[in-house]
Amino acid sequence: MTARGTGALMSVTYEIVAGDFVRAGEAASKLKRVLQQLGLDPTIIRRAAIATYEAEMNIVIHSYGGHISVDITCDSIEILCEDSGPGIPDIEKALQEGYSTASEDVREMGFGAGMGLPNIRRSADDFSIESRIGQGTRLQVRILHRAGE
Amino acid sequence: MQLQAIIEALSLSACEEPVENSEVRGGYCSDLLSDVMGKAAPRSIWVTNQAHPNVIAVASLIDAAAVIIAGGIQLEAGTMQKAREMAIPVFATDMPAFEVVGRLYELGVRGTVRGV
Numbered sequence: 001m002t003a004r005g006t007g008a009l010m011s012v013t014y015e016i017v018a019g020d021f022v023r024a025g026e027a028a029s030k031l032k033r034v035l036q037q038l039g040l041d042p043t044i045i046r047r048a049a050i051a052t053y054e055a056e057m058n059i060v061i062h063s064y065g066g067h068i069s070v071d072i073t074c075d076s077i078e079i080l081c082e083d084s085g086p087g088i089p090d091i092e093k094a095l096q097e098g099y100s101t102a103s104e105d106v107r108e109m110g111f112g113a114g115m116g117l118p119n120i121r122r123s124a125d126d127f128s129i130e131s132r133i134g135q136g137t138r139l140q141v142r143i144l145h146r147a148g149e
Numbered sequence: 150m151q152l153q154a155i156i157e158a159l160s161l162s163a164c165e166e167p168v169e170n171s172e173v174r175g176g177y178c179s180d181l182l183s184d185v186m187g188k189a190a191p192r193s194i195w196v197t198n199q200a201h202p203n204v205i206a207v208a209s210l211i212d213a214a215a216v217i218i219a220g221g222i223q224l225e226a227g228t229m230q231k232a233r234e235m236a237i238p239v240f241a242t243d244m245p246a247f248e249v250v251g252r253l254y255e256l257g258v259r260g261t262v263r264g265v
């Protein structure tokens with residue numbers, strides 16, 4: 001984790017390693033702690049934790065690795081997830097509940113319900129996803145909040 | 150309902166000791182992690198057959214009151230370590246998930262669903 005000096009109240013970046021199922025979830029857990037320390041509303045924290053966890057798992061499972069950068073401003077949480085990887089050929093399809101290309105091995109661990117991206121979309125006030133085949137995926141989530149409320 | 154009362158009624162042995170006065174407000178049963186993530190309400194007791202460390206990360210993120218790993222499934226060593234680190238009470242039992250959920254229901258624990 002590194003802290004950057006921007007106009008945001010706080011900025012953090014987490015590196016996500018592909019295939020590391022033991023550390024997977026740590027970025028979301030660390031972000032949750034940061035948001036708790038900032039005194040944000042538990043419902044807002046929950047939404048940010050869900051979105052970050054699902055994006056983190058998608059990087060672990062479906063990409064070759066990437067990072068998640070979060071800017072917390074006085075009225076929003078901006079979560080940017082970038083990975084290098086195969087990309088998503090059909091984003092519309094990937095957003096459908098139940099659609100998954102997860103392998104049998106990861107399904108046995110309880111991943112691959114095809115609910116990650118739908119969970120992210122439901123958690124977000126703004127959501128955008130861009131992907132380039134053979135290069136990677138970029139996911140942006142904005143959650144609005146009012147600091148200290 | 151208090152977690153301690155559930156532990157006694159179901160004779161659960163702790164893999165990770167619960168914090169005192171831990172309150173359980175409902176239950177959720179699923180082996181699909183994204184399903185749990187999106188739907189389980191805070192302070193739920195989560196019944197699952199998954200036993201790997203990421204279960205603890207999910208439990209912590211959704212503020213689960215405890216995790217019961219049913220069906221006599223052997224916990225991975227990393228799961229216990231993570232549970233200690235994150236202070237999540239985890240119990241492993243030989244009872245199948247159906248039995249665990251039935252007993253919890255009998256005790257008055259109800260299924261809770263909360264949208265994102």
Ligand SMILES: Nc1ncnc2c1ncn2[C@@H]1O[C@H](COP(=O)(O)OP(=O)(O)OP(=O)(O)O)[C@@H](O)[C@H]1O
Pocket residue numbers: 054058059061062063083085086087088094095099100101102110111112113114115116117118137183184
């Ligand atoms: N970062 C990514 N890189 C490449 N493909 C991705 C990425 N994220 C999602 N996908 C594709 O979109 C599909 C749907 O993603 P989603 O998170 O909704 O479900 P899942 O990861 O398969 O299962 P779940 O999240 O329920 O465990 C994935 O199966 C995968 O094909």
Ligand SMILES: [Mg+2]
Pocket residue numbers: 054057058112115116117
């Ligand atoms: Mg996913």
